[in-house]
Amino acid sequence: MSDNIQKVTVLSKTTWTPNLFSFTVSRPDSFKFTAGQFVRLGVNPSHLNYYKQQGNLGDDIADEEIFRAYSIISSPFDEVLEFFSIVIPDGAFTSQLQYLQVGDELLLNTTPFGFLTLARYQKPLPKDLWLLATGTGLAPFLSMLQDLKTWEDYEHIVLAYSARSLEELAYIEKIESLQQEFGSLVENPAKLTFIPIVTREPVEGALAERLPKLLLEGTLQQRAGIALDIDSTHVMLCGNPDMVEDTKEALKALGLVMNRRGEGNIAVENYW
Numbered sequence: 001m002s003d004n005i006q007k008v009t010v011l012s013k014t015t016w017t018p019n020l021f022s023f024t025v026s027r028p029d030s031f032k033f034t035a036g037q038f039v040r041l042g043v044n045p046s047h048l049n050y051y052k053q054q055g056n057l058g059d060d061i062a063d064e065e066i067f068r069a070y071s072i073i074s075s076p077f078d079e080v081l082e083f084f085s086i087v088i089p090d091g092a093f094t095s096q097l098q099y100l101q102v103g104d105e106l107l108l109n110t111t112p113f114g115f116l117t118l119a120r121y122q123k124p125l126p127k128d129l130w131l132l133a134t135g136t137g138l139a140p141f142l143s144m145l146q147d148l149k150t151w152e153d154y155e156h157i158v159l160a161y162s163a164r165s166l167e168e169l170a171y172i173e174k175i176e177s178l179q180q181e182f183g184s185l186v187e188n189p190a191k192l193t194f195i196p197i198v199t200r201e202p203v204e205g206a207l208a209e210r211l212p213k214l215l216l217e218g219t220l221q222q223r224a225g226i227a228l229d230i231d232s233t234h235v236m237l238c239g240n241p242d243m244v245e246d247t248k249e250a251l252k253a254l255g256l257v258m259n260r261r262g263e264g265n266i267a268v269e270n271y272w
Contacts, residue, residue, distance in 0.1 A: 030110070040070075073142045
C-alpha cells in the first residue's frame with residue numbers, strides 16, 4: 001500500500017432511495033482538502049462484512065481493490081468525511097459499495113483532486129454565486145456551504161438542485177438549515193436561495209424542467225430574483241455529464257464565459 005493510501009472506517013450510512021445512499025468515514029489526522037475537491041476511495045469486496053457473512057465471494061465478486069472518485073460533502077473542518085453515492089447495478093465499485101456496513105474498512109487516497117473550488121475565481125470578484133447540481137453532484141456544493149468563507153465572500157448564493165423524483169432530493173433538511181447554521185456565524189452573510197427541481201413528477205414548490213431550459217427561458221433567474229451578469233456572476237456545475245454540457249452551453253448563450261486562468265464565470269468538474 002502506497003504512503004498516500006490510508007484505511008478509513010465506515011461510521012454511518014444513510015439510505016435515501018434504493019439507488020442513492022450516503023456514508024461517513026473516519027478522517028485521517030493529516031488529511032486536508034479544499035471545499036469542492038474530490039478524493040479517490042477504494043473498496044475490496046472481500047473485506048466488507050456483507051460478503052464475509054455470506055461465507056464466500058461468489059464467482060462474480062473479485063478479490064481486488066477498486067478505486068473511484070468521490071466529491072466530499074463535509075466541511076474542510078469536520079472531524080469525519082461524508083460522501084454521497086449512486087448505485088450503478090453493473091458498476092464494479094458502487095455495486096459493492098451499496099453493501100457497506102458500519103465498521104467496514106475502505107481505502108482513502110489522501111491526495112485531494114479537482115479545481116471546482118471558489119479559489120479559482122479571480123475575476124469577476126465575488127458577488128453572486130450560482131451552484132447548479134443534479135443528483136450526487138450536490139456533494140461539493142454542500143461542502144462549500146459549510147465553509148464560513150463562502151458566506152463571507154458573497155452577497156447572494158443560489159443553490160438549484162435537480163432530481164427525477166421528490167424522494168431523490170436528498171439532504172433537504174440540511175440545505176434548509178444552512179443559512180441559520182453557518183450564515184448566522186458571519187457578519188453580513190450571503191443570502192441563500194434554494195430552488196428544488198423535480199423533472200419526472202409534479203411537486204408543489206419545485207420547478208419541473210431541465211436546468212438548461214430553465215436558464216434559457218429565464219425561469220430560474222426569476223425564481224432566484226437575481227440576473228446572470230458577466231460582471232458579477234460565478235456559476236458552478238456538477239452532476240450528470242449531459243446536464244453539465246447542456247447547461248454550460250445555455251450559460252454561454254446567455255453571455256457568460258468559461259473560467260480560464262482565474263477569469264470568467266463558468267466552472268465545471270470533469271471526473272466522471
